[in-house]
Amino acid sequence: MTAAPAPADGPLGRHIRDLIAAAGPLRIDQYMTEVLLHPVHGYYAQGRRVGAEGDFTTAPEISQMFGELIGLWLADRWQAMGAPAPVRLVELGPGRGTLMADILRALRVLPALGDALDLHLVESNRDFRTAQRDRGLPATWHDTLDTVPAGPLLLIANEFFDALPIRQWLWLGSGWAERAVGLDKQTDRLVFTTLGADADAPPLPATPPPAGAIAERCPAAMAHAHAIARRLARDGGAALIVDYGYAGPGWGDTFQAVAAHRPVDPLTAPGAADLTAHVNFAALAHTARAGGAAALGPVDQGRFLDQLGLGLRAAALKARASAAQAAAIDAAVARLTAPEQMGTLFKALALTGPDAPVPPGFAAEPAR
Ligand SMILES: C[S@@+](CC[C@H](N)C(=O)[O-])C[C@H]1O[C@@H](n2cnc3c(N)ncnc32)[C@H](O)[C@@H]1O
Known part of the structure; x- marks a missing residue:
């Protein structure tokens, strides 16, 4: 067992310790669900979370240009679908609503x-x-x-999939054991532990991973990808998924907690920090294809925004900006696209109906 640095405080910490005392360790997905979605003490029930004053800042909160370009991407997809009416415009996890407000403003062009x-x-x-x-x-x-009615679909999800609960398995040398959150009775601290063998564990790999390797799965993400794909296959349309994550298979612990823009221990003070995990884009694409959709990408966010015309949009805004505003626009472009900032860690994946033309930003992308 690995001890967290300090006892978990607050009513949610007490509730989680009671749950563990009564029924044993919580799987990571169960722990994430309690911490994020508990109706009274959960992280999302506390308000304030997104933006400079909160715990993390998302791309639409950095610049209006992000949502405007995505709005134009959606408008292009609507035209490519033959301009159906009505069309369901769906956002998963809209947060403060900034992205959708920027999208709707851009859609006024049509x-x-x-x-x-x-x-x-x-x-x-x-x-x-x-x-x-x-x-x-x-x-x-x-x-x-x-519960969203059937019909042609335009869907956007920015930093939604990283919030969905993951499961983790630890490689013990000859097999996988599911990782869980337990309680060190002596210190009353929440600690990582493992459960016994289970039917859901990943298959034994042909080449054993390094000792201590961690495999992650996100069943909720796969359920969403499959549901979106089934709709796209049946009714047509396009979905754009933007998030931080990885494009190929790999081992590694991406379970993380952030409070006030800094990484913190995920087991300390549950409910006071956001819990997320990196998105497995290859698994999302694979699941979407199994559901009948086409999947393109993922493309690095920097490259995607460049291809959609971020430079032109920034230049247009700067043409009527003060020197200070122009500097802020340049800083926002760098933050969204620079490889050492959000440019490569964040990626865009497009899902479309099976015979739809390739969407803007994905033209030269081989399916991965
Ligand atoms: C990290 S915030 C992103 C907000 C926004 N998309 C943005 O880019 O600023 C995650 C959003 O997903 C919502 N969310 C998380 N899990 C959810 C779930 N299972 N069902 C619906 N919404 C969820 C949260 O309440 C929040 O609005």
Whole structure:
């Protein structure tokens, strides 16, 4: 067992320790679900999370250009679909609603699309729903994608998949054991531990991984990818998934916690920090194809935004900006695209109906 540096405090820490005392260690996905989504003490129930004052900043909160370019990408996809009306515009996990507000502003270039749009926001958090409503977004809200009506689909998800709970398995030399959160009774600390053999463990690899390797899976992400793909195969449309993650298979522990823009221990003070994991884009693409969709990418975010015309949009904004505003625009471009910032860690994956033309930003991308 590896001890966390300090006892878990607060009512959620107590609740989690009670759960473990009563029923044994929690799998990582169970722990993430309790910490993020507990209706009273969970991380998302605490408000304030996104933006400079919160725990993390997302691309749409960095610059309006991000949402505007994605809006134009969606408008292009609508035209490529034959301009169906109505078309369901869906966002998964809209947070403060900034991305959708920027998208809707960009979509005004096509008034006919404005008339055809039927907006649906899938948001689990009540405070975020209130923020989205207060922004004037003309939407219907959902707890899950399942209740969004059928029909041609345009879907966007930015930093949604990283928030979904993962499971982890630790390589013990001859087999996998599922990683879990247990309780060190002597110190009352939450600690990482492992469970016994289980039917869900990954297959034994042909080449054994290094000792201590960790395999991750995100069943909730795969369920979402499959549900989106089935809709795209049946009704047509396109989905754009943007997140931080990796493109190929690999071992490694990507379970992480962030508070006030700094990494913190995921087992300390549960509910006071955001818990996420890197997105396995290869697994998402594979699952989407199995569900009947085409999958393109992932493309690095920097390259994707460059191809959509970020440089031109920045130049247009700078043409009527003050020197200070122009410097802020340059800084935002660097933050979104520079390899050492968000440019390569963040990636975009496109899912489309099976016979749709290749979307902008993915033209030269071989499927991975
Ligand atoms: C990291 S924030 C991203 C917010 C926004 N997309 C942005 O880019 O600023 C994650 C969002 O997903 C929502 N969320 C997390 N898990 C969810 C779930 N299972 N169902 C619906 N929404 C969820 C959160 O409430 C939040 O709005």
